[in-house]
Every structure is written in structure tokens, then in C-alpha cells.
Amino acid sequence: MVQQKQRVAIIGSGNWGSAIATIAGYNTMRHKEVFEPIVNMYVYEEIINGEKLTDIINREHVNTKYLPHARLPDNVVAVPKAEEAARDATLLVFVLPHQFILNVCKSLKDAIAPGAHAISMIKGVDVANHQISIYADVIEKSLGIPCAALSGANIANEVAQGLFSETTIGYRASQRDLVDYYKKLFDTPKFRVGAIEDVSGVSLCGALKNVVAVGAGFVDGLEWGGNAKAAIMRIGLMEMRNFALEFFEGVKPETFTETSAGVADLITTCYGGRNRKCAEAFVRTRKPFHVLEAELLNGQKLQGTETTKDVIEFLESHGKVDEYPLFKTIYDICYNGLDPQQLTERL
Amino acid sequence: MVQQKQRVAIIGSGNWGSAIATIAGYNTMRHKEVFEPIVNMYVYEEIINGEKLTDIINREHVNTKYLPHARLPDNVVAVPKAEEAARDATLLVFVLPHQFILNVCKSLKDAIAPGAHAISMIKGVDVANHQISIYADVIEKSLGIPCAALSGANIANEVAQGLFSETTIGYRASQRDLVDYYKKLFDTPKFRVGAIEDVSGVSLCGALKNVVAVGAGFVDGLEWGGNAKAAIMRIGLMEMRNFALEFFEGVKPETFTETSAGVADLITTCYGGRNRKCAEAFVRTRKPFHVLEAELLNGQKLQGTETTKDVIEFLESHGKVDEYPLFKTIYDICYNGLDPQQLTERL
Numbered sequence: 001m002v003q004q005k006q007r008v009a010i011i012g013s014g015n016w017g018s019a020i021a022t023i024a025g026y027n028t029m030r031h032k033e034v035f036e037p038i039v040n041m042y043v044y045e046e047i048i049n050g051e052k053l054t055d056i057i058n059r060e061h062v063n064t065k066y067l068p069h070a071r072l073p074d075n076v077v078a079v080p081k082a083e084e085a086a087r088d089a090t091l092l093v094f095v096l097p098h099q100f101i102l103n104v105c106k107s108l109k110d111a112i113a114p115g116a117h118a119i120s121m122i123k124g125v126d127v128a129n130h131q132i133s134i135y136a137d138v139i140e141k142s143l144g145i146p147c148a149a150l151s152g153a154n155i156a157n158e159v160a161q162g163l164f165s166e167t168t169i170g171y172r173a174s175q176r177d178l179v180d181y182y183k184k185l186f187d188t189p190k191f192r193v194g195a196i197e198d199v200s201g202v203s204l205c206g207a208l209k210n211v212v213a214v215g216a217g218f219v220d221g222l223e224w225g226g227n228a229k230a231a232i233m234r235i236g237l238m239e240m241r242n243f244a245l246e247f248f249e250g251v252k253p254e255t256f257t258e259t260s261a262g263v264a265d266l267i268t269t270c271y272g273g274r275n276r277k278c279a280e281a282f283v284r285t286r287k288p289f290h291v292l293e294a295e296l297l298n299g300q301k302l303q304g305t306e307t308t309k310d311v312i313e314f315l316e317s318h319g320k321v322d323e324y325p326l327f328k329t330i331y332d333i334c335y336n337g338l339d340p341q342q343l344t345e346r347l
Numbered sequence: 348m349v350q351q352k353q354r355v356a357i358i359g360s361g362n363w364g365s366a367i368a369t370i371a372g373y374n375t376m377r378h379k380e381v382f383e384p385i386v387n388m389y390v391y392e393e394i395i396n397g398e399k400l401t402d403i404i405n406r407e408h409v410n411t412k413y414l415p416h417a418r419l420p421d422n423v424v425a426v427p428k429a430e431e432a433a434r435d436a437t438l439l440v441f442v443l444p445h446q447f448i449l450n451v452c453k454s455l456k457d458a459i460a461p462g463a464h465a466i467s468m469i470k471g472v473d474v475a476n477h478q479i480s481i482y483a484d485v486i487e488k489s490l491g492i493p494c495a496a497l498s499g500a501n502i503a504n505e506v507a508q509g510l511f512s513e514t515t516i517g518y519r520a521s522q523r524d525l526v527d528y529y530k531k532l533f534d535t536p537k538f539r540v541g542a543i544e545d546v547s548g549v550s551l552c553g554a555l556k557n558v559v560a561v562g563a564g565f566v567d568g569l570e571w572g573g574n575a576k577a578a579i580m581r582i583g584l585m586e587m588r589n590f591a592l593e594f595f596e597g598v599k600p601e602t603f604t605e606t607s608a609g610v611a612d613l614i615t616t617c618y619g620g621r622n623r624k625c626a627e628a629f630v631r632t633r634k635p636f637h638v639l640e641a642e643l644l645n646g647q648k649l650q651g652t653e654t655t656k657d658v659i660e661f662l663e664s665h666g667k668v669d670e671y672p673l674f675k676t677i678y679d680i681c682y683n684g685l686d687p688q689q690l691t692e693r694l
Contacts, residue, residue: 153577164691165574166581192578192694226619227512230500230611231539234513238605257604258585264577267614272573344511347539 009089012096018067025073134203152260168261170202201255210304212236217279275304356436359443365414372420481550499607515608517549548602557651559583563617564626622651
């Protein structure tokens with residue numbers, strides 16, 4: 001039984017990190033019997049109009065750069081060094097771009113408290129040497145502490161505005177006693193938290209939905225209508241689930257078909273996200289994706305095409321690509337000049 | 348084993364009936380070893396500019412009233428009497444408004460061939476005397492022949508244009524040997540037919556999705572964004588499935604979460620359909636639904652509000668309404684003056 005009060009640190013402070021900090025700050029105050037009141041938030045230091053971003057945040061309680069329209073609770077404290085933000089923390093929330101994870105984890109190793117544990121909100125998968133890994137596993141291995149995952153139909157600006165959302169926590173068997181902390185940290189009347197013992201499934205939903213969203217965007221560009229788009233989403237959801245079941249241990253099919261991380265986030269992403277938008281523009285303009293990314297995304301990165309490439313290269317190295325005809329078709333349209341009109345030919 | 352050639356009759360010729368007749372006409376010609384070449388289509392006679400609709404259809408091979416932009420194959424023959432259309436038919440396709448079913452079935456009783464069987468494309472459920480029935484069961488009882496169901500993400504005009512769709516056939520154990528006929532009658536490269544042994548689940552998907560679409564329309568009217576809409580759809584899908592499992596025999600959960608009839612049709616309906624549209628307008632204008640129906644639907648009927656009422660009255664008579672908080676909230680907003688802002692309070 002873990003009985004000490006939890007000291008929370010949020011590692012990351014972008015758009016989503018800041019939105020989740022508004023909730024975590026509020027809930028740590030609401031549940032004082034469970035949490036230490038101060039929530040440190042690691043902020044990569046930047047100079048904004050001659051002033052440090054951490055100073056702005058700590059004075060104005062607004063992340064003026066990444067979430068300018070939401071107020072952070074006063075107990076959220078911006079800290080410019082990760083190891084200081086995480087000093088003596090027992091509950092680490094990882095919500096930073098995946099390329100920084102390994103270096104940040106290294107710097108945290110000696111700072112975190114004994115018995116610390118983590119939850120990751122990092123999307124994407126790490127593919128290297130014919131291996132595919134979710135970032136919760138990367139963190140778990142790097143720090144030697146258990147790491148859960150949180151994912152769902154969670155457009156950051158809507159969450160920060162207090163509009164209704166659901167989300168899903170995927171946890172490990174070793175974290176069963178900790179789930180109640182995660183729920184207390186994140187659940188509010190407008191941000192409903194579900195939980196399922198499936199860290200891999202929840203993480204893979206967040207990565208693979210972006211592949212399907214590229215396909216959904218192609219349908220929009222082709223002007224094939226609502227039937228075809230729903231069909232691509234359904235087939236995509238089945239390939240997502242099958243991929244997870246085939247290559248990861250302990251995956252539950254219902255994570256994909258029943259949770260906010262699964263079907264709900266897929267819907268939001270296929271109707272509203274940046275991957276859908278760029279894929280639609282790709283069909284209409286035939287400009288390359290890197291050009292569309294620069295033109296349409298205002299500095300944000302396109303995840304769907306990159307994840308598609310990672311997934312297909314992984315499948316090819318395992319001789320399994322033919323079992324994922326939609327993923328492969330999306331890849332061939334993105335990278336091999338296949339005509340988008342061929343989208344459904346192999347299904 | 349059924350080895351005679353199948354004689355197909357389509358009972359109904361509205362927008363969806365005419366769209367499905369384009370496919371059935373094409374496929375009966377393509378599979379001559381299985382089907383008699385002529386497909387009779389029962390057309391409720393109307394006079395259009397002084398001429399009978401059946402005469403127009405049989406001369407121009409276009410249903411100028413209900414599907415003016417699609418050509419019917421020459422082997423589809425419009426017949427103004429249901430019993431003549433169904434004379435000696437072995438495979439009956441029911442696709443007419445539900446209020447006409449019982450009378451039409453009575454007229455068919457002596458016309459159909461021995462060993463005949465049916466498939467229903469009729470949406471909705473029949474509620475009377477605390478009982479709830481799918482129309483495939485109504486037809487089965489009335490005619491004493493097995494009746495399957497077909498439902499999916501199938502906007503009729505898109506199907507008639509040859510745009511890509513999927514659909515789902517739900518069949519009975521007694522129809523296992525017949526499924527191949529249904530697939531041959533409907534499957535094309537652009538209209539992909541799946542099949543599952545679950546006639547109740549497939550039928551209920553087609554009815555209950557309209558309840559959820561009313562809730563999705565409320566979210567649009569409230570301008571709560573993509574997270575909230577996906578959440579309502581996810582919760583709605585779970586209530587649909589739970590309702591089917593609780594009150595019908597032989598329902599498979601995956602009919603709801605994995606098929607075109609389930610999750611895919613829900614998506615299409617919550618983003619494009621008339622129930623969504625009127626519900627959005629209801630929130631924005633506070634006009635009653637019957638007024639919005641008249642203003643926005645151009646003579647079509649709103650199914651979602653009626654099905655919501657049927658379902659809630661049924662649940663109340665069984666003391667089970669508290670298990671379906673989303674359905675009940677949608678009902679209270681439609682009929683009891685509940686403020687749409689309360690949509691998520693009971694979830």
C-alpha cells in the first residue's frame with residue numbers, strides 16, 4: 001500500500017501539457033489528503049519579448065506561448081530544469097515531444113523519489129532495429145519505474161476551455177494500486193477519466209489513429225462522401241486493433257472499440273485533426289507533404305505520415321505487411337506515388 | 348440445400364429502395380447461374396405530370412421522383428401491385444416505410460414461392476404493449492419465412508453514384524445456407540457486404556443510431572466541439588449495445604463495435620444525417636421538432652426523436668431507464684423541456 005502523499009511533477013508544458021496542468025493543479029488542491037499542493041511543471045526555457053517564459057508563467061499564471069487563453073492554477077509552478085521540477089516527485093506526468101524523452105529521463109534519474117511512478121501522454125511509437133516500442137515502455141526502461149499512459153479524444157484547447165471530454169488511462173498490472181491516484185489527479189465533471197489495464201493498447205491508439213486520419217483525409221480530398229469515410233475509419237480501427245494484438249502483449253481489443261482512447265479519439269482525429277487536413281490538401285493539390293506541413297500547420301509537425309512509414313517498415317521487416325492493406329495503401333499513396341483513387345482497391 | 352435459381356423481388360422503391368435496385372439488377376445479370384434475370388420492384392403508384400410512375404420507370408429506367416440521378420438496369424421492372432411484384436419470388440427484399448409493412452405482407456402471403464426467404468432494410472423498431480420488435484421479426488412472423496436484415500453506412504445517393512461503401516447483413520441461424528445469395532445479390536467492388544449471424548443487432552443498430560445522432564446534433568448546436576461529440580457518440584454506442592444485449596436474444600457485441608451497421612453507420616449519421624441537423628437547429632432556435640421537421644427536411648420524417656420516445660417508454664415500462672442515462676437525457680431534452688446544457692450531467 002502506498003500511503004505517502006503524492007508529489008506531482010509535470011514534465012512538459014506545450015499546448016497539451018499546459019491544458020493538463022490546469023486540471024492537475026485544480027485537482028491537487030481539491031484532493032489535499034492525497035496530493036502535496038505544489039505541482040512543478042518543467043518548462044523548456046524560452047525568451048519571449050526579452051523575458052523568460054518561466055517568469056511569465058509564474059507571474060501571470062498563463063503559458064502565453066502555448067496556451068494563451070487558459071489560466072493555470074496558482075499552485076502550478078514553472079521550473080526551467082527538468083531535474084529540479086522532478087525533485088522528490090512521486091508521480092511524474094510525461095507530456096513532452098518524444099525526441100526529448102531519453103535525454104530528459106537521464107537527467108531525472110537521481111532526482112525522483114523512491115517508489116516514484118509515471119504516466120505518459122506522449123503520442124507516437126518508437127521504431128528502431130525492427131523493434132517497435134511505446135513511449136511508456138521507453139520511460140519505464142529508462143527510469144526503472146512503472147509508467148502508465150493517458151490518451152483520448154482530447155483536443156487541448158477544448159479541454160482547457162472546460163468543454164466536456166472523456167479520456168482513457170491504460171495502466172499496468174503493477175500499477176493497479178496507483179490508478180486511483182491518476183483518476184484523482186485528472187478526473188473532473190468535464191474531463192471524465194476511464195481506466196483499463198492495457199498500457200500498450202491505449203498508447204498504440206494514440207499513435208495509429210493518425211495513420212487512419214491520413215486515409216480519412218484522402219477520402220475528403222477525393223470527395224467520396226460520408227459512407228466511404230466511415231468505411232475507411234472502420235477498417236482502420238480494425239487494422240489498429242489487429243496490429244496491437246499481433247505485436248504487443250496484454251492488449252485488450254475493447255481498448256480500441258469501446259474507449260475514448262480508441263474509437264472516440266479516432267473520430268475526433270478523422271474529422272478535425274491536422275493529419276486529415278494535410279491529407280485532404282495532398283489529394284487536391286498534389287503538393288508533397290513537407291510543403292503542405294509548412295503551408296498549413298504553422299510550425300506543428302505532421303505525425304500521421306511519419307507513423308505510417310514507421311509502421312510499414314516494421315511490418316515489412318516482419319513479413320506481415322499484406323495483413324494490413326489499408327495501412328499499406330496509405331503508405332503507398334504517401335511515399336510511392338500511388339494514385340489516391342486506388343485507396344479502396346486492395347481492401 | 349437450396350438449388351433452384353432465386354427469383355428476386357424488391358418490395359419498395361423510395362430513395363434507398365431504388366439505390367439498392369441498381370445494385371440488385373446489376374448483380375442478378377452478373378450471376379445468371381444463381382438468379383432469374385428479371386427483378387420485379389414494387390412501386391407504390393403515383394401520377395407524375397399526368398403519367399404513371401411505373402410507366403416512367405419502365406420506359407426511362409429512372410425513378411424520376413425518388414432517385415432522379417441514377418439509371419436502373421433494364422432488368423429491373425416496376426410493378427404497381429405488391430402481390431404481382433412478388434409472384435413466385437423466392438428472395439424478397441423489403442425496403443419500404445415501416446407503416447406499410449403489415450398490410451403489404453398480408454397481400455403477399457399467397458403470392459410468394461414455397462421456400463421463399465427475405466431480407467429487410469427497414470430502419471426503426473416497432474414498440475407496442477411494452478414489447479419491442481425489429482421489423483425483420485415482424486416480417487418473419489407475418490409471412491412465416493425467415494427474414495435477415497441489411498444495414499450500414501449507406502447514404503442512398505452516395506451508393507447510387509457508385510461511391511465506395513460497406514454494409515452489413517445480419518442473418519439468422521436458419522439462413523446460414525442463404526447468406527451466399529444475399530452476398531451475391533448485393534456485393535460489388537464499390538459496395539462491400541459483410542455478414543454476421545445477428546439479425547437483431549444489425550436491425551437495432553439501424554434504429555438506435557438515430558437516437559445518438561440527436562445527442563450529437565445537440566453537441567453541434569451547443570458548439571461544444573469535437574471531444575464532446577466523440578464522447579457522446581462513444582457513450583451512445585455503448586448504450587445501443589447494452590440495450591440490444593439486455594432485451595434481445597443472440598446479439599453479438601461486435602455487431603455494434605466492429606461492423607458497418609454499427610460504428611460506421613453511427614459515424615455517418617452523427618456527422619451527416621437529418622436527425623443531427625434538426626437537433627442542432629433545436630438547440631440554436633428552440634423551435635419544436637415538428638416545426639424544424641417541416642422547415643428543414645423537405646417532406647422527410649425525423650426518425651430519431653420518435654425512436655427515442657419508443658425506447659424510453661419501453662425502458663420505463665421495464666423499470667430500466669436509469670441504466671441508459673444518455674438516452675434518457677436526450678428524451679428529456681426532446682420532450683420534457685430539459686436544458687440542452689444539461690446533456691452530460693447524468694453521464
